[in-house]
Amino acid sequence: MLPVFRGLMWGVIGFLIGGGLTALIRGVLGLEPWVFGSVFLVGYLFGLAGWLLGVGVWDTWMREFLGLEPRPYQAEGWRRYFGFTTDHKVIGIQYGATFLGMFFLAGLLAMMMRIELMQPGRDIFNFAQYNRVMSLHGFLMVLVAVTAIPGMFGNYFVPLMIGAEDMAFPRMNALSFWIWPPAAILLLLSPFFGGWDSGWTGYPPLALTNDPGQMFYNLAFFTGGLSSVVGSINFLTTIITMRAPGMTWGRLPIFVWSIFMTSIMSLTATQFVGVAMLMTVLDRVANTAFFDPARGGYPLIYQHIFWFYSHPAVYVMMMPAWGIMLEVLAHFARKPLFAYKWAVAGFGGVTALSFAVWAHHMFTSGMPETLHVPFMATTESISVPTGLIFLSALGTLWQGKLRFKTPMLFALGGLFNFLIGGITGVFNSDLPADVHLHDTFWVVSHFHYTIVGGAIFGLFAGIYYWYPKMVGRMYSERLGRLHFWLMFIFFNLVFLPMAWLGLHGMNRRIGDYPPELGGVNAFVSISAFILGASFLIFLYNMVMAWARGPVAEANPWGARTLEWATSSPPPVHNFPAVPQVLSGPYDYGVPEAGVHAAVPVES
Amino acid sequence: MSGHSHEAVYEGGYTRLQINRMGLWFFIISEAFLFLALHAYRLLALGTFKPENLNITLAGVMTIVLLLSSLTVHRAEKAIAHGDTRGLLRYLLLTMGLGVAFLALMGYEWSIAFREINPSSPYGSIFFLTTGSHALHLLSGLFILALVYLAARRGAYQPEDHWGVTAGALYWHFVDVVWLSVFLILYLV
């Protein structure tokens, strides 16, 4: 039996055992046995354990702990992708397929929202339904933005770029991926249990009093956090200890740096969101009083704990995308990455500051006013390290021999969009302005410019850049460019008017708006449909290339970094033997540099 | 893949043991943030408020029990480093015994606290969640030490190769340090 099916079976069994036991205990204690909250919670935790054991943890780990012979999953071809495979390249593709699937699903939900918002008044949803669709869309997209790049490209390319044969802990790597499917299943099932309407932020007291569907969100967030922690332990250890000889910290490709810094944030801050979710669930099922004002609890503290994670999380979304953009810019400008050290310092500065700005999401929440000015100051100062990264990008382009291939177009487009996102952010962080901007479509515009315009454009730059390496075939450059131009133009036509709408009184998270905004909203909706349709071109291009595109060379872009110094796709252990790194990864046109690394040939 | 060496030498020359230890350390840092979040709730929401009938003496005794167990697990590790498997087994048992004693005291403490501190109040909630999370970590520490004990009985550890013992001991020390922070934040401040 394929491990996924075994995992599913044990997951269901675990769910039934956990839920049944809880009902039994409740019955013995004289409580009403079949309440949704606690039965579902314990059932889920048992189900999660059952799923993980079934899908491969039992065979690969527990047997070893118990002194039995481990039975690692060995399969060939497509079956590798449906089991507890430890090859980092397989795991990267597993992540990629899962999260691109979630991306398109969440995109469909966005299309439905734009149908509703196309004209004033109610069309296809009532207000409650609108907010449920909005919440699922937003949360799925947040998960995609946080996970897709580290999961897909981090796993696939960090070991390759540093010349390692795999990650430091291959089994933990598989674990980090296989934690995700239960979270995805929860979210896919949530609409059938009423969904939830609190948005991706899940603030109490609403999150304590609304339908039980809220718990699907809490548990999915918690589960995803678990995976983030496991993944970041692995990235940090791998990058520190598994660099090929000669791959000094000063020669580390910038994408690897971005994953390193990102992992520092995921490793630590994620625990906070886990605690926020846990406390919410306990308030719902165990009568605790963390956030419930009816029992004397403190809903505002939820926001502090939540944003202590979720602000760094926006940099978890963005930093790997910056890594990809800088990577692509250097290779396609055929120049050394400008001010490499300052860019790394920029990453470090953003990472450090990201822990000190969270309350800028709470200017209108009623928190103590003494916090207002300090958080305004820290937030605005984050522009300084961000500026370093920007200057590195611009300096790299300066007098470069630019080659406008699809990945380069996405990197440049992402840079442009992020500039607008960053500028709108400055208005948000300005206290007097934010009092008016908060909870309007201005903020919606801001975070779509940063996340979609920045992080998702970076994701697609990465897809077009590394596709030939991962799949071994080449896509159509013409369709790639077509996709870029449609996506870039219509992205801006969707989200720039949203800023205007926000300034003119359109609130977020409400399925309606003042009637005089109808015209602009109709324009936004139509642009959004075209933006959505542009992804069909992407899908067509990728599928056709996969099925019968021309075979890709080992190094179609003539790039220096190590992932291009092995075949496309690379063999199981990446290189015949550990490469010897001799010079920097971006030393294009540097006369004395020579090759980046000497890769031993097959002996 | 011919002649593929799994003893690859990377920049910095880290051994497998050092790599494992580093991974464990990152895990510990991450878990520390879990307790930081719990303490943050306590301090942000409640300041230094605490109910009058907290049993600080009992918590003090529990602290001493755990500190002793850190000592014994350290001795266990030293024993196997000198090749003394019987010493290892003895000190492991002692450590687990102290861990169980701690949990028993904790259970006693909880049985009183359930009556005296309302779990449906903010302090009660954070009290039970924090001590409960710590107890869960301790329980998993006991589970790990039990596995180490079984492996040690099979003779799995040598003076130059006893990563399992090191890992279990490091985790155990961490759980002890966490308790010190819990004691400080919930009982003392």
Ligand code: HEM
């Ligand atoms: C790294 C790129 C960025 C990303 C991914 C990002 C993402 C977000 C998101 C998702 C929100 C909305 C949260 C919600 O649902 O309520 C938000 C709001 C906000 N952002 Fe950003 N942001 C970025 C950069 C910036 C920058 C550079 C600044 C300041 C200079 C900034 C300042 C703010 C402020 C103050 C808010 C709160 C606005 C409000 O709710 O009233 N952001 N951002």
Ligand SMILES: [Cu+2]
């Ligand atoms: Cu923020």
